[in-house]
Amino acid sequence: MNPPRTYTRGMQRWWLRRPSYQFYLLREGTSVVIALYGVFLLMGMAALAVGPGAFEAWRAVLFSPLSWLLHLVVLAAFTFHAWTWFKVLPLTVPPFKTRRFPRGFSDATLNRMALWAWGVVSLVILVAALRGLQ
Amino acid sequence: MTQTRTIIIECLRFHPETDEAPYYQSYEVPFTAEMSVLEGLQYIKDHLDGTLTFRWSCRMAICGSCGCMVNNEPVLSCQTFLRDYHPSRIRVEPLAHFPILRDLTIDQTDFLAKLESVHPYLIPSADDDPGDQPRNQTPDQIQDYLGYAQCINCLLCYAACPQYGLNEAFTGPAALALLHRYNADSRDAGKAQRMDVINAEEGVWGCTLVGECSEVCPKHVDPARAINQNKIVSTQDYFLRFLKPRGRR
Secondary structure (H helix, E strand, O other): OOOOOOEOOOOOOHHHOOHHHHHHHHHHHHHHHHHHHHHHHHHHHHHHHHOHHHHHHHHHHHOOHHHHHHHHHHHHHHHHHHHHHHHHHHHHOOOOOOOOOOOOOOHHHHHHHHHHHHHHHHHHHHHHHHHHHO | OOOOEEEEEEEEEOOOOOOOOOEEEEEEEEEOOOOEHHHHHHHHHHHHOOOOOOOOOOOOOOOOOOEEEEOOEEEEHHHOEHHHOOOOOEEEEOOOOOOEEEOOEEOOHHHHHHHHHOOOOOOOOOOOOOOOOOOOOOHHHHHHHHOHHHOOOOOHHHHHOHHHHHOOOOOOHHHHHHHHHHHOOOOOOOHHHHHHHHHOOOOHHHOOOOOHHHHHOOOOOOHHHHHHHHHHHHHHHHHHOOOOOOOOO
């Protein structure tokens, strides 16, 4: 028997179909900002390898008013990305059971633990960086 | 009190022998507060247009037949109520991302093949034969898979998953959740047979955690969790194979 003729609708502008798809794209899109910022930091290291002149030029770009503004945008993107990343983190963790917690931890607990760890690590890096600047 | 009101139901229509492409047809349907969208469709079929084609069976959200898109949302039409949409009109379409067979019915062939590929049944180990005795489990062992065992194959999760819509090869939420259901069962020893499906590009790695599958699931199966926990399983499997003797997985 021949398979019946079917009609398949396309995926044109699929992200408009549900608001959650747009939130998902925003979540994933912020990783592009993070990658671009990584490239910017790499350029700084490359400038350091080239020589003092190049590094000073890179630093001049870094401390320009436009750069301050862009850093605020990047900080917002980083925070949103990290926040949503930790939000979905519990889904990716296999339940680790202990004697005291035979069913593992709840999603909310895992999320809170991850956010605390993030906060502490960020603080340590911030303090170390500020000391380095002095 | 059963007050009768009228709602406009807009159905997607497609006849494979006469229509080049689908189109919408509107029906004015009288309804009472307790009527589901499915009952609205049945009213159309009984009183207005006998050619409207759709699947249904149990009318109580357990057979998984009546899934469709209502206003772009994948739902079971038997547990979606017309009163919640009145006085706006509603648009009923076949489940997204699947080929349309006719009107609101979709072709499930692709899903059924994928379901078969995950070996969705207990595969006990050969040296673990309890004979006539029951194979006991602790409540904790049951909890490990019970949630995933609630799947009714209604395919709402596939209709909510843009990754499946964009790439039909993706094994998809329900099949992978059922795969996890059997792997997580203490009576099962078939994990090795299912590893190829997990590890494949179109297996768990086809998922980017949009997360909508778990949102729309009428049985709260949480396929997103099942899939993403198996990304860790797949990663471990990838690295551990270097430590194992050759010829063994």
